Amino acid sequence: MELTPMAPKCGVEISGVSLANCSDAEMDSIKQAIYNHGVAVFRDQEFSPEEHIRFGKRWGGIDINNYFPLQKDFHEIAVVKKEADQQTNIGGDWHTDHSYDQIPAMGSVLVARELPPSGGDTMWAHMGAAYDALPAEVKAEIEGLEAFHTADHIYKADGLYAQTDMGKNLRGQDLKTGAVHPVVIRHPHTGRKLLYVNKAFTIHFVGQTREQSLPLLQRLYDAALTGDNQCRLQWQPGTIAIWDNRTTWHNALNDYQGHRREMHRITLSGEALAA
């Protein structure tokens, strides 16, 4: 296997391995690379739905997505799609999947099934590099803080997605979510400190109102996207990306109006997060 960084502080492209048939030793190296770099990209892969599911189970459990359409006959696979006549895409702004769960999903295995002729790239930002770059006084201010996360304002029947042409595809609009996590977590496998707030799902700091929390949250969001902590993936047929939700934010760019894009996503179970 050969590992080539995608950017100085985020992402790695891994070649010389077939994900559907990789050995346990290769799997261990892939996991370690993803924990460190945040996201790994694999080109020219063949992944049937069965192989996608088998590969996901090698990480531990699979979390079945509560909101997105599921693939017929393979309910472990969520369909992340935008039709040619739709305006809104799924995940079209910076976010961390599942931070609104008590035990957030570890990450995702995303397979490109149908791509627009151009555009539709995905970006990731490394939250370890974001934390490292914070000024010392901000690090001191957020040490020991916890934040409340929920997805209700996005997915519920009158939420953000329901007000768009994405709303009709959603399931689970009556669910209630909510979880408290440290603002700075330690990666469960590497021990690295990571900034763990995101503007899609983090609502307020514990013990503060939304209004009191917003100035510092906004400073953290701005800081999380400055510097060289981002990478960008141009998808091709056969590309698979696997990312770590604890280590990264991601953003699916919505710049391919008039074209269809369909991706298949398996969400990998995670573990409780700690400071």
Ligand code: SIN
């Ligand atoms: C997502 O999981 O947020 C969507 C990623 C993508 O479609 O590139």
